[in-house]
Amino acid sequence: MRVLIACPSYPPQDVTCGVGDYTRCLAEELVRLGEQVTVVTSAAWRGPAGGGVTVLGILDAPAPWWRVVPADVVNLQYAPDLYRERGRALRATLSTPTVVTFHTLLDTTVRSRGVALWLLTSARHVIAANEEVTSMVRRRVPWMGRRLTEIPIGSNIAIASSGDPAATRAMIGASPRGPVLVHFGLVYPGKGLETLLQALAIVRSTHADTRLVVVGDIREIDRAYHSDLEALAVQLGVGRAVTWTSRRDEEDVSRILAVADLFVAPFDGGASIRRGSLLAAFAHGLPVVSTVSPLASAYLRDGENVALVPPRDPAALAARICVLLDAPEESARLADGARKLATRLAWPTIAEETRGVYRRVLA
Numbered sequence: 236m237r238v239l240i241a242c243p244s245y246p247p248q249d250v251t252c253g254v255g256d257y258t259r260c261l262a263e264e265l266v267r268l269g270e271q272v273t274v275v276t277s278a279a280w281r282g283p284a285g286g287g288v289t290v291l292g293i294l295d296a297p298a299p300w301w302r303v304v305p306a307d308v309v310n311l312q313y314a315p316d317l318y319r320e321r322g323r324a325l326r327a328t329l330s331t332p333t334v335v336t337f338h339t340l341l342d343t344t345v346r347s348r349g350v351a352l353w354l355l356t357s358a359r360h361v362i363a364a365n366e367e368v369t370s371m372v373r374r375r376v377p378w379m380g381r382r383l384t385e386i387p388i389g390s391n392i393a394i395a396s397s398g399d400p401a402a403t404r405a406m407i408g409a410s411p412r413g414p415v416l417v418h419f420g421l422v423y424p425g426k427g428l429e430t431l432l433q434a435l436a437i438v439r440s441t442h443a444d445t446r447l448v449v450v451g452d453i454r455e456i457d458r459a460y461h462s463d464l465e466a467l468a469v470q471l472g473v474g475r476a477v478t479w480t481s482r483r484d485e486e487d488v489s490r491i492l493a494v495a496d497l498f499v500a501p502f503d504g505g506a507s508i509r510r511g512s513l514l515a516a517f518a519h520g521l522p523v524v525s526t527v528s529p530l531a532s533a534y535l536r537d538g539e540n541v542a543l544v545p546p547r548d549p550a551a552l553a554a555r556i557c558v559l560l561d562a563p564e565e566s567a568r569l570a571d572g573a574r575k576l577a578t579r580l581a582w583p584t585i586a587e588e589t590r591g592v593y594r595r596v597l598a
Contacts, residue, residue, distance in 0.1 A: 236593060238265060238272045239306035241327065243294055243317045245276035250454050252421070253511040254338050256391035257364070258312050262288045264586035275300045294324055301327040308593045309333040313354060315342040325350065328357040332596050336362040338388075338509065340371050355379055359596045362386050362589065365509035370530055384592055387534070389582045390518035391511045392419075395489035403490045408478045413444030414560050417495035417521075419488060420512035422449065422479075423457045427501035427526065428464055433549035434501070436471040438556050445476065445560075447499075450491055452482040492519040497559055497566070500525045503546050508534050508580070513541075517577040522569035524555050534579075540572030 240262055244255030255276075262272045263286030273289040284290040293300050301309055309331045316339075318325060327333055335358040341347045355361060355376060363369040363385045372379050401411065409415050416438075418431060428449070435447050453461050461479070468474040480491070492498070498516035500506070505528025506513060516523050517540070526546040528535075537543040542559060544551040559566045 236270050236590075236597075237305060237307045238270050238310060238593065239301065239304050239308070239331070240272065240274045240310045240312065241276075241294060241300070241324065242274060242312040243277045243321060243324075245274055245280050245290060247281045248277075248279045249281070250421075250452055252314075252317075253388075253391065254312055254314050254317060256511060257338070257388050259286075259288075260389060260391055260582050261586060261589060262286065264582045265590065268586055268590060270590065273304050273306070275304065295321065299326070299330075300324070301330050306331055308596055310589075310593070311335045311354075311358075313337050314339040315344070315347040315350070318350070322350070325354065328354060332359045334358060334360045334362060334592055334596055336364055337368045337372075338364045340368050352376070358382075360384065360592055362592060364388050365507055366532055366534075367507060367509060367530060384588070386585055386588045386592075387508045387580050388511060388514060389580045389585050390514040390577065392485055392488050392492070392515040392518070394519060395486040395493070397493075398486075398490045400494050403494050407446070407448045407480070407491060407494075409446045409448070409494070410444050413446055414442055414496045415494055416445060416447045416497050416499050416556065417450060417492060417516075418447070418499055418512075419450045419492070419515060420500070420510070421457075422451045422453045422461050422464070424460055425503045427503050427546065429467060430501045430503075430547055430549050430552060431499055432464065432468050432471055432473060432477070434499075434552040434556065435473050435476065437549060437553035438560075439473060439476060441557060442560055446478065447473070447476060448478045448480065448491060448495070450480045450483055450488055488515070489519065492516065492521060495521055497521065497556060498523045499552070499556065501544070501546065501552050502526050505529060505546060506532070506535055506541060506543060508532065514577065514580060517573040517580070520570045520574045520577075522559055522566040523573060524552065524559065534576060536572070538569075540569065540576045542569060
């Protein structure tokens with residue numbers, strides 16, 4: 236099967252979002268399954284491609300990219316922000332049989348509603364990459380249910396070969412035995428980092444050698460926000476207890492996760508399986524502390540594979556962190572649940588289910 240995948244953000248780029256990381260993992264896994272895969276992306280792609288995938292930086296070129304590469308099926312990876320200035324690229328749904336994978340359905344603009352409705356109705360089939368998209372589609376356009384399949388994302392960080400834990404701890408500024416809290420992902424508003432810094436100050440009142448490591452790239456538009464976070468850390472008296480790693484390669488991220496005691500991600504909007512950073516933590520068998528979401532999840536279960544607290548509540552977050560630091564058996568139970576969940580959300584399964592959608596579209 237000749238598969239053409241469209242995604243404006245595809246690694247390596249100066250800054251790659253989670254949708255780009257997802258696309259890379261999916262494309263490489265489809266190739267391992269024997270499919271012929273070409274990805275079209277923006278000119279920001281820096282190459283080279285890996286995993287047997289052909290990558291072309293022609294998404295924004297004047298010629299219709301979906302007519303340049305012969306394909307049996309097109310899979311458009313969609314999030315509103317990726318196509319805000321690329322409306323023409325969405326016309327692929329009118330040509331070759333097209334599957335649209337929705338990572339996010341809407342943003343705050345009115346335009347996104349029209350685009351989402353058009354894609355939902357014009358695509359041969361829709362893949363929801365998370366429960367939020369599934370819920371919104373079934374609630375607002377219930378008749379779409381027959382052409383909708385939910386296939387969650389997986390971890391975008393492969394587990395690295397074992398390094399030297401002591402050297403990794405030294406690199407991130409952690410003491411030889413002090414607790415290490417890790418947060419991973421792009422640094423931008425909504426991640427709950429203000430809450431995390433406030434919670435860290437509380438945690439250190441009883442666990443004085445606790446260190447927080449924030450592993451994640453910082454986009455130019457978020458530089459001022461990052462500076463505000465640094466200032467807040469100093470104001471709270473924890474400036475020297477926080478390590479900001481900025482961008483790191485996959486192996487470094489994996490090795491930092493490997494020495495963490497807890498993964499902490501207090502999202503303002505609640506935990507979700509659409510968060511690739513959470514999936515990376517699960518895949519590394521980490522106890523995860525996150526926040527309650529307004530939408531009940533069939534995957535995330537408090538006390539079983541994740542510890543959940545209310546969003547924007549530093550005291551509750553600190554209390555749950557301290558409980559887990561002081562109760563190794565409870566941390567181990569969460570870690571075991573995390574590994575089991577990661578097995579359900581593994582890339583071979585994701586790729587096989589996605590390939591099944593392609594085949595149904597072509598049947």
